[in-house]
């Protein structure tokens with residue numbers, strides 16, 4: 041039993057990492073008033089760019105950098121469409137997701153050709169701050185990015201609530217007219233928020249290919265972007281609650297993996313869908329008192 | 344010396360010219376009123392000065408130097424601050440956060456420190472605010488003080504106030520006027536937009552009047568009268584509509600008994616309100632804002648479920664009925680919140696038939712031709728300044744209200760509920776709405792007029808009730824009502840406690 045629980049907890053943190061990064065990225069966008077449905081595609085291009093960067097340069101860190109760069113390009117495209125041109129946010133986001141999916145698959149084939157054995161790389165090493173201590177040791181043996189993601193939660197709170205930049209983001213997301221009348225540049229602030237959000241999404245994608253899988257496959261993201269969108273609602277647009285949502289999803293996802301290997305007499309498709317079902321359940325329970333930013337989905341135009 | 348000169352300002356919205364070669368100047372240390380009917384172009388002119396709109400022609404001089412104002416940021420740089428007609432505060436932020444928004448300062452925000460700074464500014468300028476409170480928890484008057492402080496704490500030397508008193512209770516107006524007088528002594532120049540002539544005559548030094556987007560003229564207060572100003576605004580002398588005849592009692596149409604309801608914060612807002620309105624009379628409900636008027640209007644419109652009591656229309660029990668059922672039973676409602684009665688993004692024609700689509704469709708298909716025809720008819724009859732296909736959003740407040748009146752009164756309702764029907768309207772539109780209400784009374788409808796404007800109540804109502812903290816303090820015939828009595832009742836004295844035995848007067 042003990043190794044089972046230890047393994048489960050460690051896996052939960054691992055699975056939660058890209059969700060935390062992605063959801064915090066989405067949080068920056070949405071608090072500024074932009075629903076970024078390009079997240080699924082941005083995770084995908086992040087996973088691809090990370091893998092390709094690492095495979096071509098031989099450096100995982102350069103791969104990560106490439107993923108962040110592509111994430112920011114994605115954020116910039118979203119800003120161009122929704123902030124500058126005022127295009128509908130749903131359409132722009134879904135369009136971006138389609139675009140990045142196609143782009144990544146095409147570029148992957150271009151760079152790596154078609155081979156029977158998919159190319160792979162060494163993943164990031166884990167770090168174990170607590171060495172061989174019982175329980176704590178194996179559970180805390182995680183990737184640096186996992187620790188970064190965990191630290192990012194309070195940091196995001198701090199940026200949003202304790203810096204002028206965060207105040208500006210919250211203001212343009214709630215009432216852009218007021219922000220404009222106060223002399224702020226609504227377009228610039230929304231663009232900056234999308235850039236930060238894109239960078240975090242790219243990083244989330246890179247975690248999948250560089251830390252978890254060591255490869256790039258068609259199903260690598262598997263709807264995690266959409267889960268992030270749900271987690272935002274679950275978290276009621278508060279950074280602190282992102283952690284619980286991500287851990288819940290991560291926990292159920294790791295549990296179902298383990299249940300599969302136990303050889304339960306359940307169809308594995310059912311187990312696979314378990315985390316998503318739990319997400320929907322959690323949403324219906326937690327989603328009641330939601331307080332979305334008042335100007336989410338609204339383009340801002342001055343006459 | 345003029346601090347602001349606006350010369351030859353032209354602003355067009357599509358085919359409409361909102362400002363047509365307007366010249367306007369503001370002297371150092373004066374309070375300058377901008378008057379005009381709804382849609383005259385006052386807000387447009389001021390939004391140009393504050394950089395929210397760009398003028399198509401004309402130039403602006405600040406301290407005799409031509410400037411380009413492309414955004415509020417530029418305006419603030421030029422020492423111009425504005426409190427807009429609809430407040431521009433972020434409701435989810437604290438007062439201090441709202442005030443620091445857009446100001447230069449350290450990257451890291453220390454909530455306590457910005458609150459201290461706000462406290463300091465607040466004391467220096469003599470405008471009390473609560474720095475740590477969330478803006479959405481503030482009353483309208485408090486929000487307005489935050490707006491004024493926001494403008495002044497950025498060292499505005501020119502303050503634009505767009506209808507600052509439309510939403511304030513008398514005490515709050517007084518506080519505002521005191522502050523303005525004092526700030527003027529210190530060299531502030533103020534542009535003051537209002538529809539209320541007595542106010543303008545009290546506080547302003549000079550007055551500029553606009554009509555239909557054009558400048559009518561600028562006069563000194565000492566050289567004019569309220570009557571003359573009204574004539575300049577609407578082009579005619581006599582205004583003011585009042586009830587002429589006494590009522591002919593004709594049996595109750597609307598009966599309300601022991602009505603109770605919860606307010607938005609879950610607290611009881613109505614604590615057993617009872618009254619009846621007869622056919623052919625207007626019952627006025629007076630009171631200081633926030634004493635349950637909003638909830639009363641919403642309950643009677645079927646938008647808020649009462650938690651106790653009864654509502655009967657023409658002896659039919661309609662307690663807890665929804666809007667459609669009430670409309671069916673012959674109740675017409677003019678709601679307090681105009682935007683809740685209209686769909687801003689839909690056209691005038693569509694809004695005019697929203698609640699009676701069955702009559703304008705066949706087999707689920709709308710009959711566009713009949714909808715347009717219907718719209719043309721009511722636009723002509725109610726003199727609405729708009730065309731059938733204009734979105735409601737572009738209409739001025741007065742014209743929006745006319746659309747609501749047309750839609751509700753066209754069905755000749757037995758009972759008319761009018762909540763704050765003239766709030767924010769100019770004299771012309773106000774007169775129009777009031778005359779329509781009197782028309783309903785004359786044709787035998789029971790009219791309930793909920794209004795915070797005491798003059799309005801005294802001019803129109805046959806009987807007057809005063810509401811205080813969700814209870815009626817008494818109901819008295821209009822002839823017996825004096826401002827003093829009503830004023831006492833508005834502060835929570837019951838009618839009996841003021842006049843223990845009304846019969847004793849006659850004895």
Ligand SMILES: Nc1ncnc2c1ncn2[C@@H]1O[C@H](COP(=O)(O)OP(=O)(O)OP(=O)(O)O)[C@@H](O)[C@H]1O
Pocket residue numbers: 343356359361379380381382383384385386387388428737738739740741769
């Ligand atoms: N953004 C806009 N788009 C189209 N038309 C507009 C716009 N803003 C104002 N208008 C029109 O310009 C005219 C002048 O409007 P403005 O708001 O300046 O009037 P106002 O004098 O402030 O009236 P009120 O007393 O009702 O506030 C109106 O006919 C209005 O419908």
Ligand SMILES: [Mg+2]
Pocket residue numbers: 385386387428505
């Ligand atoms: Mg206006």
